[in-house]
Amino acid sequence: MPLDITHPLVQHYAERYTSTESALLQKVNRDTHAKVLMPRMLSGQLQGRFLAMVSRMIKPQTILELGTYTGYSALCLAEGLVKGGKLITIDANEELEDTVRGYFNESGYGTSIDYRIGKAADIIPNLKESFDLVFIDADKENNGKYFDLLINRVTLGGFLLVDNVLWSGKVVEDKIDKDTRAILSFNEMIQHDQRVENVLLPLRDGLMLMQKVKE
């Protein structure tokens, strides 16, 4: 049985006292729950407002997201882009492409978002940019590989966020499956990496927030 990271009543209270989503984000959230497989993957209001707030604090010129899904978190992160800034978001699933492009165009961030379809590990080596903010939310077993591929592409003082690092609480259970093992070893690796300062936030399914402090 997966654990609730946050007591459901506390979660509900936190959502109630967090800014509401824009009309477009509400639509993305609603449509995803009505029409798309695994809607639980969508960041949602609380985490989405957190991502938007972090991005607005950083004011990034360049953002990279791995795992676009229906575009919800990309739209949140784009809120903090400086004028002329760019967000690259990558997803392996081409089935959602038209819908997601529609949301991006509707958002007003359409020209700032570079949406790529393909496997993250194939696309990352061809990216020329360095990034002020990276959000890793794709295939969880490759979190470590993505961190290794990207850490030299993050600007000094820049930030990374990795989602689902508490894996429905399975990280503290006795019985460990393959996916949980990958999450555990990623968290362990980050804890010992001197290039980053890290905070594991028990928000939703766990967010690892890191700042690159050393080359």
Ligand SMILES: C[S@@+](CC[C@H](N)C(=O)[O-])C[C@H]1O[C@@H](n2cnc3c(N)ncnc32)[C@H](O)[C@@H]1O
């Ligand atoms: C958890 S969802 C992303 C949720 C989204 N970031 C949000 O918060 O609304 C994970 C996404 O990663 C994508 N994905 C899985 N493996 C991938 C890979 N190797 N490369 C790129 N995307 C991948 C899936 O297709 C899925 O849409």
